[in-house]
Each structure stands twice: as structure tokens, then as C-alpha cells.
Amino acid sequence: MPGQVKRLLIFVVIICVLFVVSRVLLVPEGFGKYGHYRATAIDTIIALPINYAGHIVCNDCHDDIAETKDASYHQGVNCESCHGPSNDHVQSLEEDEIILPSAPRDRNQCSICHAYSPAKATGFPQIDVVTHNPVKPCISCHDPHAPDPPSVIGGCIACHRGITRTKALSAHSNIECNECHTTQDEHMVNPRAFRPDKPRSRDLCGKCHAKGATSETFTKKVDMTEHGVGYLCWQCHFPHHPEAN
Ligand code: HEC
Ligand code: HEC
Ligand code: HEC
Ligand code: HEC
Ligand code: HEC
Ligand code: HEC
Ligand code: HEC
Ligand code: HEC
Incomplete structure (x- = not known):
């Protein structure tokens, strides 16, 4: 071999x-x-220890929340997807000390599902977490158990978003648009045919800023007979974001 x-x-x-x-x-x-x-x-x-109780058991005691949720956009999202494994909560209810599940009140929990990702199905409601109403927690505007989108923004911001947002951050934030413009109701539905007026004279600004003018809020005063004479005020100051430097 x-x-x-x-x-x-x-x-x-x-x-x-x-x-x-x-x-x-x-x-x-x-x-x-x-x-x-x-x-x-x-x-x-x-x-193995049991961690999840399953959503059916939650309905026994929290039937009001379950009912609300099941009629909402979150009908397919289980209680424990947000509140975490809650079996110890259910078991503890028969004992002296009740263990409460955590309630995710910060922006992170919602973002797990709603943060924009190109890989997600197009129809799924997604937001850019950085720019979508930052800082505030999601639940200050959306009810987690019935997260209907809040009512569509009305008023001037619906069409004049830039101006409204700019003004909101300026010294003029508390002044209504119609303090300086007169807007017909028709402008809201047929804007090009019915145009609000734009201020034409320095007196409009003088209403609040002229020396001696009485206004409800404290305002900085200027001497109208000397300050920027010969020019309209908004040739030097942005009316929607006045700066004085
Ligand atoms: C046997 C009844 C019962 C069952 C079943 C039950 N809970 Fe509770 N739950 C309670 C009670 C009682 C409280 C305390 C209410 C309070 O403190 O106002 C509570 C409180 C809570 C809270 C409030 C926590 C907070 O921070 O205030 C959450 C969230 C919660 N339960 C979620 C769940 C979830 C999720 C399930 C299903 C896995 C569930 N519960 C099942 C009775 C129940
Ligand atoms: C999308 C995530 C989400 C889902 C799904 C969800 N919750 Fe909540 N839940 C929250 C958040 C966030 C809070 C805190 C709300 C607040 O502080 O205003 C909360 C609060 C609660 C509370 C205490 C405050 C209250 O409103 O009484 C209970 C009880 C509760 N949830 C039970 C449930 C039950 C039961 C289910 C399933 C039927 C469920 N949750 C499904 C996110 C969720
Ligand atoms: C586990 C995944 C998940 C989590 C976590 C979650 N959601 Fe949702 N959300 C969904 C699903 C699924 C829908 C329904 C999508 C559909 O109908 O196509 C939905 C729908 C919504 C809608 C309705 C959007 C529309 O177009 O009408 C809003 C608003 C919303 N969620 C806000 C929240 C908020 C606020 C939180 C945090 C408290 C949260 N979601 C947490 C899965 C989630
Ligand atoms: C200051 C209020 C506010 C806060 C805070 C807020 N939202 Fe919204 N959200 C809105 C408004 C208003 C709309 C509807 C108009 C729009 O799409 O801008 C909306 C729409 C949505 C939609 C539906 C988008 C679509 O395309 O259908 C989702 C999902 C959503 N928000 C999730 C969240 C999540 C998640 C957070 C926290 C990370 C959050 N929102 C924080 C006000 C808010
Ligand atoms: C439905 C959309 C819409 C709404 C709502 C709306 N506007 Fe307008 N607005 C327009 C359009 C479109 C124009 C014309 C822009 C152009 O042709 O340059 C305009 C023009 C204006 C002008 C300039 C007029 C001019 O002659 O240049 C002012 C001032 C104005 N809007 C103020 C307001 C105020 C204040 C509100 C809220 C009370 C408001 N608008 C609400 C769409 C709208
Ligand atoms: C402090 C007074 C004041 C307030 C408050 C004010 N505006 Fe104006 N706005 C003006 C003046 C002054 C002009 C004219 C600027 C010009 O002719 O160059 C103007 C111009 C405009 C124009 C025309 C812009 C253009 O480029 O021709 C629009 C649209 C407008 N404002 C919308 C608004 C809206 C919407 C609000 C509320 C969010 C608002 N304004 C609040 C004073 C104001
Ligand atoms: C309804 C009253 C009112 C009217 C009308 C008004 N303002 Fe003001 N303005 C204010 C208030 C309130 C402030 C906030 C700062 C303060 O208390 O002085 C302010 C602040 C200012 C500032 C100072 C900003 C800073 O950084 O300190 C300037 C500049 C200014 N306005 C210009 C104008 C011009 C230009 C007009 C006309 C287009 C105008 N204002 C119309 C109430 C008004
Ligand atoms: C030729 C440009 C010009 C014109 C026109 C003008 N301003 Fe000014 N304004 C300035 C400058 C520059 C400053 C900052 C320096 C200063 O305080 O003199 C200022 C400052 C201000 C301040 C802040 C004063 C303070 O105490 O901080 C107010 C309020 C103001 N202007 C309102 C008006 C009003 C109302 C009109 C129209 C009647 C107007 N301005 C016209 C250039 C102008």
C-alpha cells in the first residue's frame, strides 16, 4: 500500500x-x-424571568388609554414598545409596593421610530429631529396615546412663514401683524387680488417710538424731528426684525 x-x-x-x-x-x-x-x-x-406582560393585560386596568390608543395612529404600537417591559409592574400590583413603568417623556423615544431615514417606507410619518420644533419634548405638542398631527397652522404664518418666524425672534415679537398692516379677510383666501396695505409713513413707527408717545409696553424712544429725518424708518431698520446697532 x-x-x-x-x-x-x-x-x-x-x-x-x-x-x-x-x-x-x-x-x-x-x-x-x-x-x-x-x-x-x-x-x-x-x-428565564418574564419581562414583558403583553398589551392585552394592560387593557384590564388602563382601558381608557387602550381605547384612545386603539382609535389613533398608534393603534399598532404596543404599550410596552414605549413603556418598556412592564411585567414587574403588573405583578407588583398584587403586592404592597407598586413598581411603575417608566414613561418616556423625552424626544429620544419617539425618534427611534420617527427620525427621518431614507430606508423607511415613504408613507411612514418621518421628521428631521434636528429641525422639527427642537428643544421641546414631542409630547408637549403630540399626545403619545393619540398622536394626531396638531391642527394645521392658520393665520399669516401659513403663507408668510419666513416673516413670521423672523418677527417671532425679534424685538417686535409681541406686536401683531395687523398693528402695522390692515389685512382684509379676503386676503386669506385670495391673496393676490386683495392686498393688505403696507406702512407708508414714519408716523406708524412714531405711534410707539416718538418721544412722548404712550404705549402699553416700554419702548425705546427717538426724537422724530431729528432721528433719520428724510428717510422712512424701514430704510434703515428691518420692520420685522429691528436692530439698533
Ligand atoms: C391590575 C391593574 C393594572 C394593570 C394590569 C396594569 N396597570 Fe399600569 N397602573 C396601574 C395602577 C394602579 C397604576 C398607578 C396609578 C397611579 O399612580 O395613579 C398604574 C400606573 C401605570 C403607569 C404610570 C406611570 C407614571 O409614571 O405615572 C404606566 C405608564 C402604566 N401603569 C403602564 C402599564 C402598562 C404598559 C401595562 C401593561 C403591561 C399596565 N400598566 C398594566 C394598574 C395596572
Ligand atoms: C408612543 C409611545 C407610547 C405608547 C404606545 C403608550 N404610551 Fe403610555 N405614555 C407615553 C408617554 C410619553 C407618557 C407620558 C405622558 C405625559 O407625561 O404627559 C405616557 C403616560 C402613560 C400613563 C400615565 C399618564 C396618564 O396619561 O395617565 C399611563 C397609565 C400609560 N401611559 C399607559 C399606557 C398604556 C396602558 C398603553 C397601551 C394601551 C400605553 N401607555 C401606550 C407613551 C406611550
Ligand atoms: C415603536 C415605534 C413608534 C414609536 C416609539 C412612536 N411612534 Fe408615532 N407612529 C408609529 C406608527 C407605526 C404610526 C402610524 C403610521 C401610519 O399610520 O402610517 C405613528 C404615527 C404617529 C403620528 C401621526 C403622524 C401622521 O402622519 O398623522 C405622530 C404625530 C406620532 N406618531 C408621534 C409620535 C410621538 C410624539 C412619539 C413619542 C411619544 C411616537 N410617535 C413614538 C410608530 C411609533
Ligand atoms: C412645538 C410643537 C411640536 C413639537 C415639540 C413636535 N412637533 Fe411634531 N408636529 C407639529 C406640527 C404642528 C406638525 C404638523 C405640521 C408639520 O408637519 O410641520 C407636526 C407633525 C409631526 C409628524 C407628522 C409628519 C408627517 O409628515 O406626517 C410627526 C411624525 C411628528 N410631528 C413627530 C414629532 C416628534 C417625534 C417630535 C419630537 C422629536 C415632535 N413631533 C415634536 C408640532 C410639534
Ligand atoms: C393664503 C396665503 C396668505 C395668507 C394666509 C396671508 N397672506 Fe399675505 N400675501 C400672500 C400673497 C400670495 C401675497 C402677495 C405676494 C406677492 O405677490 O409678492 C401677500 C402679500 C402680503 C403683503 C404685501 C402686500 C403688498 O402689496 O406687497 C402683506 C403686508 C401681507 N401679505 C400681510 C399678511 C398678513 C398680515 C396676513 C395675516 C393676517 C397675511 N398676509 C396672510 C398670501 C397670504
Ligand atoms: C412694526 C410694524 C410691522 C409689523 C408688526 C409687521 N410688519 Fe410687515 N411690513 C412692515 C413694513 C414697514 C413693511 C414695508 C417694508 C417695505 O416697504 O419695504 C412691511 C412689509 C411686509 C410685507 C411685504 C414684504 C415685501 O418684501 O414687500 C409682507 C408680506 C409683510 N410685511 C407681512 C407681515 C406679516 C405676515 C407680519 C406678522 C407676522 C408683519 N408683516 C408684521 C411693518 C410691519
Ligand atoms: C405697537 C408699538 C410699536 C410699533 C408700531 C413699532 N415698534 Fe419698534 N419696538 C416696539 C417694542 C415694544 C420694542 C421692544 C424694545 C423696546 O422695548 O424698546 C421695539 C423695538 C424697536 C427697535 C429697537 C430694537 C433693539 O434692538 O433695541 C427699533 C429700531 C424699532 N423698534 C423700530 C421700529 C420701526 C422702524 C417701526 C415702524 C416700522 C416700529 N419700530 C414700530 C414697539 C413698536
Ligand atoms: C438713516 C437711518 C435711520 C433712519 C431713517 C431711522 N433710524 Fe432709527 N436708528 C438708526 C441707527 C443707526 C440707530 C442706532 C444708533 C442710535 O441709537 O442712534 C437707530 C436707533 C433706533 C432706535 C433705538 C434707540 C435706542 O435708544 O436704542 C429706535 C427705537 C429707532 N432707531 C427707531 C426709529 C424710528 C421709529 C424711525 C423712523 C421715524 C427710525 N428709527 C429711522 C438709524 C436710522
């Missing part, structure tokens, strides 16, 4: 012996009882 065949035979014999030995010594207890499955695995799994 050639040497290389001998060595190959020895190798094959070793593998066969190892296989037989491992079948006898290493097969776990209960294997084969239910087919290709370790029967004792069931006991191992039963011994």
Missing part, C-alpha cells in the same frame, strides 16, 4: 472514532425525544 494512502486511512479512522465517541459522550440529555431538539431546553426557557 502506498504511504500516502496509509496516512489518509489513519486520518479517516481517527475522524470516525471521534464521531462515535462524541455521539456517545457529548449529546445532551433529552436530545431526540421531540425529534432533532433538546427536550431540556424547554425547562431552561421556562426558568
Whole structure:
């Protein structure tokens, strides 16, 4: 017999012996009882602690919330997807000390599902977390159990978003648009045919800023007979974001 065949035979014999030995010594207890499955695995799994209670049990006590949620956009989102595993809460209700599940009140929890990602289905409501009403928690505007989108913004901001946002951050933030413009109702539905007036004279600004003018809020006064004479005030100051430097 050639040497290389001998060595190959020895190798094959070793593998066969190892296989037989491992079948006898290493097969776990209960294997084969239910087919290709370790029967004792069931006991191992039963011994694991239960973390989730399932949403059906929540409905027993929190039926008002469950009812609201099931009629809302979040009908497919389980209680425990937001409140976390709550079995210890349910069990604790029969004991003295009640364990309360956490309520995710910050922006992070909502963002897990709603942060924009190009990989998500197009129809799924997504937002850019950085620019979508930053700082405030989501629940200050959206009810987590009935997250209808808040009513569509009305008023001037619907069409004059830039001006409204600019004014909101300026010294003039508390001044209504119609303090300086007169807007007909028709402008809101047919804006190009009905145009609000734009201020034409310095007196408009003088209403609040002229020396001696009485106004409800404290305002900085200027001497109208000297300050910027010959020019309209808004040739130097942005009316929607006045700056004085
Ligand atoms: C046997 C009745 C019962 C069941 C079942 C039950 N809860 Fe509660 N839950 C309570 C009670 C009672 C409170 C305390 C109410 C309070 O303090 O005003 C509570 C409070 C809560 C709170 C408030 C926490 C907070 O910070 O105020 C949350 C959230 C909550 N449960 C979620 C759940 C979830 C999720 C489930 C299902 C896994 C569930 N509960 C199942 C009775 C129940
Ligand atoms: C989308 C996430 C989300 C889901 C789903 C959700 N919750 Fe909540 N839940 C919250 C948040 C956030 C708060 C805190 C609200 C607040 O502080 O105004 C809260 C508050 C609560 C509270 C205490 C305040 C209250 O309104 O009485 C209870 C009880 C509660 N949830 C139970 C439930 C139950 C039961 C379910 C399932 C039927 C559920 N929640 C589903 C996010 C969720
Ligand atoms: C586990 C994933 C999940 C989490 C967490 C979650 N949502 Fe949702 N949200 C959904 C699903 C699913 C819908 C329904 C989408 C649909 O109808 O196509 C939805 C719908 C919404 C809508 C309705 C959007 C529309 O177009 O009308 C708003 C608003 C919303 N969620 C806000 C929130 C807020 C606020 C939180 C945090 C308290 C939150 N969601 C947490 C999954 C989630
Ligand atoms: C200051 C109020 C405010 C806050 C805070 C806020 N939202 Fe909104 N959200 C709105 C308004 C108003 C709309 C509807 C108009 C729009 O799309 O801009 C909206 C729309 C949505 C929509 C629907 C978008 C779509 O395309 O259908 C989702 C989802 C949503 N918000 C989730 C969130 C989440 C998540 C947070 C926290 C990270 C959050 N919102 C914080 C006011 C708010
Ligand atoms: C439905 C959309 C819409 C709404 C709502 C709306 N506007 Fe307008 N507005 C327009 C359009 C369009 C123009 C014309 C822009 C252009 O042609 O350059 C305009 C023009 C104006 C002008 C300039 C007029 C001019 O002659 O240049 C003023 C001032 C104005 N709007 C004020 C307001 C105020 C104040 C409100 C709220 C009370 C308001 N608008 C609400 C759409 C709207
Ligand atoms: C302090 C007075 C004042 C307030 C408050 C004010 N405006 Fe004006 N606005 C003006 C003046 C002055 C002009 C004219 C600027 C010009 O002719 O160059 C003007 C011009 C405009 C124009 C025309 C812009 C253009 O480029 O021709 C629009 C649109 C407008 N304002 C909308 C608004 C809206 C919407 C609000 C409320 C969010 C508002 N304004 C609040 C004083 C004001
Ligand atoms: C209804 C009253 C009112 C009218 C009309 C008004 N303002 Fe003001 N203005 C204020 C108030 C309130 C402030 C806030 C700062 C203060 O208390 O002086 C202010 C601040 C200012 C400032 C100072 C900003 C700073 O950084 O300190 C300037 C400049 C200014 N307005 C210009 C104008 C011009 C130009 C007009 C005309 C287009 C005008 N204002 C119309 C009430 C008014
Ligand atoms: C030729 C440009 C020019 C014109 C026109 C002009 N301003 Fe000014 N305004 C300035 C400058 C520059 C400052 C800042 C330096 C200063 O306080 O004199 C200022 C400052 C102000 C301040 C702040 C004063 C303070 O105490 O801080 C107010 C309010 C103001 N202007 C209102 C008006 C009003 C109202 C009109 C129209 C009647 C007007 N301005 C016209 C250039 C102008």
C-alpha cells in the first residue's frame, strides 16, 4: 500500500472514532425525544424571568388609554414598545409596593421610530429631529396615546412663514401683524387680488417710538424731528426684525 494512502486511512479512522465517541459522550440529555431538539431546553426557557406582560393585560386596568390608543395612529404600537417591559409592574400590583413603568417623556423615544431615514417606507410619518420644533419634548405638542398631527397652522404664518418666524425672534415679537398692516379677510383666501396695505409713513413707527408717545409696553424712544429725518424708518431698520446697532 502506498504511504500516502496509509496516512489518509489513519486520518479517516481517527475522524470516525471521534464521531462515535462524541455521539456517545457529548449529546445532551433529552436530545431526540421531540425529534432533532433538546427536550431540556424547554425547562431552561421556562426558568428565564418574564419581562414583558403583553398589551392585552394592560387593557384590564388602563382601558381608557387602550381605547384612545386603539382609535389613533398608534393603534399598532404596543404599550410596552414605549413603556418598556412592564411585567414587574403588573405583578407588583398584587403586592404592597407598586413598581411603575417608566414613561418616556423625552424626544429620544419617539425618534427611534420617527427620525427621518431614507430606508423607511415613504408613507411612514418621518421628521428631521434636528429641525422639527427642537428643544421641546414631542409630547408637549403630540399626545403619545393619540398622536394626531396638531391642527394645521392658520393665520399669516401659513403663507408668510419666513416673516413670521423672523418677527417671532425679534424685538417686535409681541406686536401683531395687523398693528402695522390692515389685512382684509379676503386676503386669506385670495391673496393676490386683495392686498393688505403696507406702512407708508414714519408716523406708524412714531405711534410707539416718538418721544412722548404712550404705549402699553416700554419702548425705546427717538426724537422724530431729528432721528433719520428724510428717510422712512424701514430704510434703515428691518420692520420685522429691528436692530439698533
Ligand atoms: C391590575 C391593574 C393594572 C394593570 C394590569 C396594569 N396597570 Fe399600569 N397602573 C396601574 C395602577 C394602579 C397604576 C398607578 C396609578 C397611579 O399612580 O395613579 C398604574 C400606573 C401605570 C403607569 C404610570 C406611570 C407614571 O409614571 O405615572 C404606566 C405608564 C402604566 N401603569 C403602564 C402599564 C402598562 C404598559 C401595562 C401593561 C403591561 C399596565 N400598566 C398594566 C394598574 C395596572
Ligand atoms: C408612543 C409611545 C407610547 C405608547 C404606545 C403608550 N404610551 Fe403610555 N405614555 C407615553 C408617554 C410619553 C407618557 C407620558 C405622558 C405625559 O407625561 O404627559 C405616557 C403616560 C402613560 C400613563 C400615565 C399618564 C396618564 O396619561 O395617565 C399611563 C397609565 C400609560 N401611559 C399607559 C399606557 C398604556 C396602558 C398603553 C397601551 C394601551 C400605553 N401607555 C401606550 C407613551 C406611550
Ligand atoms: C415603536 C415605534 C413608534 C414609536 C416609539 C412612536 N411612534 Fe408615532 N407612529 C408609529 C406608527 C407605526 C404610526 C402610524 C403610521 C401610519 O399610520 O402610517 C405613528 C404615527 C404617529 C403620528 C401621526 C403622524 C401622521 O402622519 O398623522 C405622530 C404625530 C406620532 N406618531 C408621534 C409620535 C410621538 C410624539 C412619539 C413619542 C411619544 C411616537 N410617535 C413614538 C410608530 C411609533
Ligand atoms: C412645538 C410643537 C411640536 C413639537 C415639540 C413636535 N412637533 Fe411634531 N408636529 C407639529 C406640527 C404642528 C406638525 C404638523 C405640521 C408639520 O408637519 O410641520 C407636526 C407633525 C409631526 C409628524 C407628522 C409628519 C408627517 O409628515 O406626517 C410627526 C411624525 C411628528 N410631528 C413627530 C414629532 C416628534 C417625534 C417630535 C419630537 C422629536 C415632535 N413631533 C415634536 C408640532 C410639534
Ligand atoms: C393664503 C396665503 C396668505 C395668507 C394666509 C396671508 N397672506 Fe399675505 N400675501 C400672500 C400673497 C400670495 C401675497 C402677495 C405676494 C406677492 O405677490 O409678492 C401677500 C402679500 C402680503 C403683503 C404685501 C402686500 C403688498 O402689496 O406687497 C402683506 C403686508 C401681507 N401679505 C400681510 C399678511 C398678513 C398680515 C396676513 C395675516 C393676517 C397675511 N398676509 C396672510 C398670501 C397670504
Ligand atoms: C412694526 C410694524 C410691522 C409689523 C408688526 C409687521 N410688519 Fe410687515 N411690513 C412692515 C413694513 C414697514 C413693511 C414695508 C417694508 C417695505 O416697504 O419695504 C412691511 C412689509 C411686509 C410685507 C411685504 C414684504 C415685501 O418684501 O414687500 C409682507 C408680506 C409683510 N410685511 C407681512 C407681515 C406679516 C405676515 C407680519 C406678522 C407676522 C408683519 N408683516 C408684521 C411693518 C410691519
Ligand atoms: C405697537 C408699538 C410699536 C410699533 C408700531 C413699532 N415698534 Fe419698534 N419696538 C416696539 C417694542 C415694544 C420694542 C421692544 C424694545 C423696546 O422695548 O424698546 C421695539 C423695538 C424697536 C427697535 C429697537 C430694537 C433693539 O434692538 O433695541 C427699533 C429700531 C424699532 N423698534 C423700530 C421700529 C420701526 C422702524 C417701526 C415702524 C416700522 C416700529 N419700530 C414700530 C414697539 C413698536
Ligand atoms: C438713516 C437711518 C435711520 C433712519 C431713517 C431711522 N433710524 Fe432709527 N436708528 C438708526 C441707527 C443707526 C440707530 C442706532 C444708533 C442710535 O441709537 O442712534 C437707530 C436707533 C433706533 C432706535 C433705538 C434707540 C435706542 O435708544 O436704542 C429706535 C427705537 C429707532 N432707531 C427707531 C426709529 C424710528 C421709529 C424711525 C423712523 C421715524 C427710525 N428709527 C429711522 C438709524 C436710522
